[in-house]
Amino acid sequence: MAAPPGDGDPGNEGTHGHRPRRRRRRALRWTAITLAVVICATAGAGYLYYRHLNGNIEKAELNLGDSKVAAPTPNAAGQTPLNILVIGSDARDTEENQELGGAKETFGSAPLADVQMLVHLSADRSNMSVVSMPRDTLVQIPKCTDPDDGTVYPASDGRAMTNQSLGHGGPGCTVATWQELTGIHIDHFVMVDFSGVVSMADAIGGVPVCVDANIHSRDSQGHGSGLKLTEGTHSIQGEQALQWLRTRYGFEDGSDLARAKAQHMYMNSMVRVLRENATLSSPVKLRRLAEEATEALTVDSGLGSVSKLYDLSNELRKVEPKRITMTTMPNRYVGARVEPTEDAEQLFRLVREDIALDGKDAKKKPAASEAPDDPAAADDEIAVQVRNATGTDTRAAVGGRAGTVADQLVADGFGKAVADQGGYEGEDTTVVRYPSADLEGDALRVAKSLGVLSSSVKKSTDVTGVTVFVGADWRDSGAYEAPKEDDTTPESAEALNGADESACMHVNPAFTWS
Numbered sequence: 274m275a276a277p278p279g280d281g282d283p284g285n286e287g288t289h290g291h292r293p294r295r296r297r298r299r300a301l302r303w304t305a306i307t308l309a310v311v312i313c314a315t316a317g318a319g320y321l322y323y324r325h326l327n328g329n330i331e332k333a334e335l336n337l338g339d340s341k342v343a344a345p346t347p348n349a350a351g352q353t354p355l356n357i358l359v360i361g362s363d364a365r366d367t368e369e370n371q372e373l374g375g376a377k378e379t380f381g382s383a384p385l386a387d388v389q390m391l392v393h394l395s396a397d398r399s400n401m402s403v404v405s406m407p408r409d410t411l412v413q414i415p416k417c418t419d420p421d422d423g424t425v426y427p428a429s430d431g432r433a434m435t436n437q438s439l440g441h442g443g444p445g446c447t448v449a450t451w452q453e454l455t456g457i458h459i460d461h462f463v464m465v466d467f468s469g470v471v472s473m474a475d476a477i478g479g480v481p482v483c484v485d486a487n488i489h490s491r492d493s494q495g496h497g498s499g500l501k502l503t504e505g506t507h508s509i510q511g512e513q514a515l516q517w518l519r520t521r522y523g524f525e526d527g528s529d530l531a532r533a534k535a536q537h538m539y540m541n542s543m544v545r546v547l548r549e550n551a552t553l554s555s556p557v558k559l560r561r562l563a564e565e566a567t568e569a570l571t572v573d574s575g576l577g578s579v580s581k582l583y584d585l586s587n588e589l590r591k592v593e594p595k596r597i598t599m600t601t602m603p604n605r606y607v608g609a610r611v612e613p614t615e616d617a618e619q620l621f622r623l624v625r626e627d628i629a630l631d632g633k634d635a636k637k638k639p640a641a642s643e644a645p646d647d648p649a650a651a652d653d654e655i656a657v658q659v660r661n662a663t664g665t666d667t668r669a670a671v672g673g674r675a676g677t678v679a680d681q682l683v684a685d686g687f688g689k690a691v692a693d694q695g696g697y698e699g700e701d702t703t704v705v706r707y708p709s710a711d712l713e714g715d716a717l718r719v720a721k722s723l724g725v726l727s728s729s730v731k732k733s734t735d736v737t738g739v740t741v742f743v744g745a746d747w748r749d750s751g752a753y754e755a756p757k758e759d760d761t762t763p764e765s766a767e768a769l770n771g772a773d774e775s776a777c778m779h780v781n782p783a784f785t786w787s
Contacts, residue, residue: 329567332577335462337417337442338449340710342458345396345627352396354627355588356457360444360464361388362571383440386447388536391457393624394588400596400629401589401771404620406451408436409610410602413734415453417446434610444571454613455621456713456732461585464571471514472565479508480543482517482535483777486785490516490523497522497784514539523784531778538776597771598630603763616763622728623760630762631770649718655739657682657690657719662742664699671748678723678743685722693740700744702756706733707740715739724753 347353362384390405411432418425419442426441438450444464452459483506490497500516500523509517518536525531567579576582603616620630628634649655659679664670675692682690703725707716713732716739720730723741747753762768 326563326567326579329564330577330579330582331571332574333443333464333571334420334445335573335575336448336452336459337420337445338415338453340415340449340453342452342456342710344458344460345625348396348627350397352398354396355394355461356459356624357392357394357585358444358448358451358459358462359388359390359392360386360439360447360462362386362439362444362464362466383437385436386439386444387436389435389447389451391451391455391459391624392589393457393627394592395629396627398588398591399635400598400631400633401592402624402630403597403599404602404624404766405600406435406602407604407611408434410435410604411607411610411612412438412450412454414438414441414446415449417441417449419443420445432612445573453710453732455624456710457621457625461573461576463576465569468569471510471518472569475510475514476562476565477543477546479510480514480539480546481506481508482539482542483507484780485777486780486782487787488523488780488784489786490520490784492522492784501786523781525779525781527781534776535778538778594771596629596631596633598762599769599771600630600762600766603765614765616765618731619728619759619763620766623762626728628760630766630768632761649714652686652718652722653688655687655689655715655719657687657739657741658693658736659690659741659743660693660695660697662697662700663745663748665701665745666699668745668748670696670699674743674748677750678741678747682719682722682741687719687722697742700742701746702729703744703747703753704729704731704742705739706731706736706742708732708734708736708738712739724755726755726758728758729755 345353385408387408388405389408390403393402393404395401412429412435413431414426414429414433414435414437416426416428417438421443424442426446435447435450438447444462448459448462451457484502484504486504488500488502490500498516498519498521500513500520502513507513517539519532520535521527521532524535572582576585600620603614603620604611605614623630657679659675659682661670661673661675663674675694679690679692703723705716705720705723705725707713707730710732713730716730717727719725719739719741720727725741746756
C-alpha cells in the first residue's frame with residue numbers, strides 16, 4: 274500500500290516524478306472493500322485461536338492533535354456514519370519492509386504515510402465513499418504529541434507534505450492532519466505495510482494483475498524493479514509481487530502516480546480473490562491468512578481486538594461493490610507538489626453531510642435534533658469581521674457593503690461585528706471563514722443568522738477569527754439569498770465505481786520487449 278522509493282530512485286521526487294505533467298485519469302483506487310476483507314480474514318479465523326490473534330494486533334492512539342472534530346449528528350433513525358482512515362506505511366523497520374523500500378540508507382528512518390484514504394460508510398449502511406489523498410499534498414500538519422515518550426512535534430511552519438505526518442508521533446498525527454484539513458470526524462484508523470499485504474496475498478496463493486504489453490522494468494542505467502511479464506493477466510506472489518509493487522520505470526510515464534496505480538490494482542485484485550474465497554475451506558490456509566492479517570495491522574484501541582474487527586467487518590460488508598465510489602482529492606500543482614482545490618472542499622462537505630458520491634441517495638428524512646459537542650458562544654460574545662469581496666473580473670466592488678452587513682449583524686445581536694475597510698479579492702459567493710476548530714460553532718452561528726449555507730462555512734488559515742466575505746452574489750442591500758446547494762460529486766474527483774474490474778496497467782513503450 275505504501276509508495277516506497279524502491280525501483281532505483283531515492284523517493285524524494287514527489288508524486289509527479291522528475292517533471293510536472295497534466296494529471297491523467299487514474300486506474301481504480303484501492304477499494305474500501307480491501308479493508309473489509311482484511312478485517313474479515315482476521316476475524317473469521319479468530320475463533321480458532323482468539324487470544325493469540327489478539328496479541329498480534331498492534332494498537333496506537335487515535336488522535337495526537339489538540340483539536341477535536343465533533344461526531345456527526347445521528348439521522349432520523351438514530352444512525353451515524355463511520356469514517357475510517359486507511360494508512361499505508363513505508364516503514365523500513367523490518368528486513369521485509371526494507372526489501373520493499375529498496376533504499377538501505379532509509380532503514381530506521383521516520384516512516385511516511387505514503388497511502389492515505391478515508392473510507393466513509395454511510396449512516397444507513399447503503400453506500401460507501403473513499404477519498405484518496407496524494408502523498409505529496411501540501412497541508413498544515415498540526416502540533417502532535419507522541420504518547421509513548423511525550424515528544425511534542427510543533428505544528429508545521431507553513432505547509433508540508435502530508436505523508437510526513439506519520440513521523441510526528443504515529444498514525445494519530447495523520448488522523449489529526451486529516452481532521453484539521455477536512456473537518457471530518459474520524460472514528461478509527463487502520464495502518465498496514467507492504468510486507469503484510471504481500472504475505473496475505475501469498476497465503477491465498479497469488480494475486481492476478483494485468484499489463485497491456487510485455488514489460489521489463491530495467492533501463493540501460495540499471496534503474497527499475499526488474500519486473501518482467503508478458504502482455505496479459507498473470508497471478509503474482511513472492512518476489513514478483515514485490516517487484517510489481519515497486520515498479521515505477523515501465524508503467525505509463527514513470528511517475529509515482531503510475532506506481533500508485535499499479536499498487537491499487539494489486540489491492541483491488543487481492544480483494545476480488547479474497548471475496549471469491551470468503552469462506553476458505555482449508556483450515557491451514559485460513560490460519561495462515563489470519564496470522565498474516567493480524568501481524569500486518571496497526572489500529573486504534575477502538576478496533577484493538579478480533580471481536581471489534583469482526584463487528585466492523587460486518588458493517589463494511591453490508592455495502593455492495595456497485596454502491597462504492599472511489600475518488601481522488603481534487604488537486605492542482607504547486608511546483609512538483611499538489612494542493613487541495615475548491616472542489617476538494619466540495620468533496621469533503623459531501624462526506625461530512627453523509628451524501629452518497631454516486632448520486633443514488635434516497636431522499637433523507639430530517640436529522641434528529643442534537644446539540645453540537647462544541648456549541649457557539651453567545652451572539653454578543655462572538656467577534657466577527659466583515660470584508661467586502663463583491664468585486665468581479667468585470668465589475669468593481671460595491672462600496673459600503675462590509676459596513677452594511679456588519680451593521681445588520683450588530684442589529685441581530687452580534688455586538689462585536691466590525692467592518693474591515695480594506696480591499697479584498699472578489700468572491701463569487703458569500704462565505705464565512707474561521708481559523709480553527711474551536712471557532713467552527715461560532716462561524717456556523719453567524720452564517721445561520723445571515724442565511725448563508727453551512728457548506729459556505731469553511732476553515733481557513735488566511736483569517737484570524739470568524740470572518741464574513743460578502744461575495745458577488747450579495748451586491749445589493751436586503752436579505753441574502755443563498756444559491757441552491759450542489760450535492761453532486763465534482764468531476765475533478767475522478768469518481769470510479771467499485772464494481773469495475775477492468776483495470777490494466779499501460780506499459781511505457783520504452784520498457785517493452787518482444
